[in-house]
Amino acid sequence: MSVQTQNAAGNCSDCPIRHRAVCAHCEKPELNELESIKYYRNFEAGQSIIWSGDKMGFVGSVVSGIASLTQTMEDGRTQMVGLLLPSDFVGRPGREGSPYDVTATTDVVMCCFRKKPFEEMMARTPHIAHRLLEMTLDELDAAREWMLVLGRKTAREKIASLLSIIARRDASLSSGGPVGTLVFDLPLTREAMADYLGLTLETVSRQMSALKKDGVIQLEGKRHVTIPDMGRLMEEAGDDTDGGMLG
Amino acid sequence: MSVQTQNAAGNCSDCPIRHRAVCAHCEKPELNELESIKYYRNFEAGQSIIWSGDKMGFVGSVVSGIASLTQTMEDGRTQMVGLLLPSDFVGRPGREGSPYDVTATTDVVMCCFRKKPFEEMMARTPHIAHRLLEMTLDELDAAREWMLVLGRKTAREKIASLLSIIARRDASLSSGGPVGTLVFDLPLTREAMADYLGLTLETVSRQMSALKKDGVIQLEGKRHVTIPDMGRLMEEAGDDTDGGMLG
DNA sequence: CGGAGGGTTGATCATCCTCAATCGACGTGG
């Protein structure tokens, strides 16, 4: 795995997540100050970024790749409680440790700030605190959406919900195109999907096969997914499309 | 139900949630400004505070009573996604509408601020924005804790988890005493517990009976609960007490 | 007295979990 720091003396203005991350509202002088306290770090797929309970010396943003937040019980049952995509923030200013494990699901590049200087800067810079509040509210919405999935949806609906979330995110990143055929690669193993959805990996596998058999999705290999009809998928997810979104 | 405004010309310095609510860090001049834009509102048990999708004209704090956030699917399945206790904040500055229904579970008194003036004041008052960020991070932690409960715990563990949360909250409010016999009244119906836990009300009832038969809890009537051994309850919840907390 | 709301309990059934065998792709070492 290339351990190159792809943006080593990285210039914030070239940053791919510049306008979505915690620094989104910052102006040039603020960006300059952030640049002076930031550094990049690479994590390989599977590697732990933070252990639950550890003191965190840094906070930062995911620049590329995917990381996950998970909680684990003593007997080994685990539940994923968050999926961190590029521009998502890691760490909580004002808190000592992390209550969850943070793990790199794919190779990950992070833009890190030492915690103390970042907190001090945040206290002086309402832009940053405000953006962080916005992002935290978004995460809260996502978590609560997920509580409905975990608590009330069937296995089939859970799978369809996860696929539709990933599909929509990919659509917004790439084409931005409207409702047509969507194609993407699953960034998660069956086991990670199970941990996300509160299922076993066998059930995930069975429901993926069932959705494929019923023509809701097409699979090439294990990861490459084609969605011929997004509306159909959303019906399967139980998220109704307001009754059919005529174009 | 008495519709008296128990604090009508309410003085913030007498407020029971003064040091825990969004105004916790405010000094006298700020409190004075808040007083000038606040008003109290009463809701009866069962009454809706905000409907999902509605525009919110106000934000505010729960002063007394309990409210719940719920999401509902088209076919009627519902999941509670938050429980609002005294001092908890309702509404999201910067957002138009609420993504969930907010309902009074018991009679509720709210301290409301009109949204616009509150937002303007927040922009000028870092104390408030900072406190709101803290509170939002706490809510996020609670939501994620709950995702583990919903996704991975058995019915019995779910009930025990809910009881232990309510018990601990009550303990922190009243005695603050350590591990002894805890007594409290359930603020939720069996149906509300079921909506919280992603169960049916029959399963809730059965598991309550089972925990009673096994001596984990004692019941007087349907709502009055005694916990003879908090450690035992937490074992049942799967939240291990670090391995047995010897005194 | 009768009805409504909340709660309990029982019988049965579906869903999803558990345990287990098997498969295919890939990489390593003989």
Add this chain to the structure above:
DNA sequence: CCACGTCGATTGAGGATGATCAACCCTCCG
């Protein structure tokens, strides 16, 4: 080059947990 082990995934058989449907209880209140 092929045998082997590993890892992720699929599929099957059987069983447990919790949902569903239904009867019934208790208390409050008009």
